[in-house]
């Protein structure tokens with residue numbers, strides 16, 4: 001019972017977000033974007049310039065924990081090290097009363113999760129491959145900087161004007177750094193979680209496999225009363241894409257790098273282009 005009471009008190013009072021309209025230093029809060037495991041994200045206006053920014057506040061309940069402060073400091077270090085138009089830039093960090101805030105550029109547009117599940121967009125296999133190529137190139141850019149995102153999921157990709165924008169670097173780690181703030185090893189985690197949290201390209205490649213499947217499922221309508229089957233049975237995929245996903249998900253010998261996978265993806269896209277041109281010539 002005590003844990004329920006404590007959780008209720010924490011959520012209702014301690015971690016109560018700032019209200020829209022509140023001014024915090026040079027920023028005016030417009031609305032809450034979301035509450036994650038360690039922070040509260042707000043859309044805010046930078047009053048002197050009128051620019052829209054994202055403020056990320058460490059949850060007050062985590063304020064005095066080593067983890068809360070460390071996570072924000074690490075996210076700041078990660079974002080400050082990056083300079084890419086499709087990734088938020090760290091603009092500032094400050095403390096207001098006892099709360100720490102990270103300020104970053106706001107990337108507008110719907111996430112792929114919203115596009116798929118709220119707007120119901122349908123993407124065919126060829127189009128999915130085109131989306132994945134652009135997302136893969138962003139992930140390859142991170143890997144080239146020695147950074148593993150570890151949270152490449154559809155709610156963390158904003159899609160605007162035909163380009164993906166990658167957000168939420170709360171779990172990102174530089175290769176060589178510890179996978180968690182409390183342990184050096186992931187041995188105590190279940191095997192799938194070990195793979196997802198590994199500070200190595202394999203964890204992002206695995207996430208990209210699931211990402212691919214989410215996009216491909218947009219074109220799938222289950223038949224009524226049909227029992228659930230595996231993705232290989234439910235989706236009608238070309239042999240190349242099926243093979244790629246099996247390798248991304250480590251069901252077959254995995255890729256060593258995102259580049260290796262992107263090369264195969266390019267061969268597939270080239271093959272589709274040739275097929276299309278051939279069909280056009282025949283008509």
Ligand SMILES: Nc1ncnc2c1ncn2[C@@H]1O[C@H](COP(=O)(O)OP(=O)(O)OP(=O)(O)O)[C@@H](O)[C@H]1O
Pocket residue numbers: 033034035036037038039040041054056088104105106107108111155167168169170171
């Ligand atoms: N730079 C940004 N531009 C636009 N929207 C953003 C940006 N950063 C975050 N958001 C939005 O704010 C929400 C919350 O962001 P946050 O990074 O805290 O993600 P989270 O998944 O809720 O947190 P956590 O990773 O701690 O679970 C996101 O779902 C996203 O919609």
